[in-house]
Amino acid sequence: MPTTRRVLFVCLGNICRSPTAEGILRAELERRGHHDRVEVDSAGTGGWHVGDAADPRMRRAASARGYDLTSRARQVTAEDFQRFDLIVAMDRQNLADLEQIAPPPAERRADLRLFSSFLPYGGPEDVPDPYYGGPDGFDHVIDLIEEAAAAIADHLAGDGTVA
């Protein structure tokens, strides 16, 4: 029985970008038949929306592409660095905020990576926060995450624990 791998996506509010990454990666894993071997979760560096469903604008845009976003917001904790194998920050500020609460690399399980490092053809360093912008921002978030989903699934499979 292969070891379960755990991946956590982190943005600021955990109601737009990271719940979408959670939903899209889960769909990619289901296509590959890997969904029972990888746990996918998301969290926010901020706590303002704890307990909330994903933003209705984000859910609507995701639903139009066939993704059902079901997560409830929670705030990331230092313990997440022991529970997860991979933590993916959606932008550079999220990464900096995660570094502030992370245990030293030698004392944590999780590999901490910037989302854009998984974009196969390059692209923006940050997944832009769509919260205060217009409707195009939500579609752009989905475009970027769809582009990277296969590379993230490959990465999780690539160490031999998910074949």
Ligand code: 4NP
């Ligand atoms: P997210 O977007 O980080 O992609 O979930 C945001 C949602 C809410 C807020 C900021 C960003 N906010 O300030 O309430």
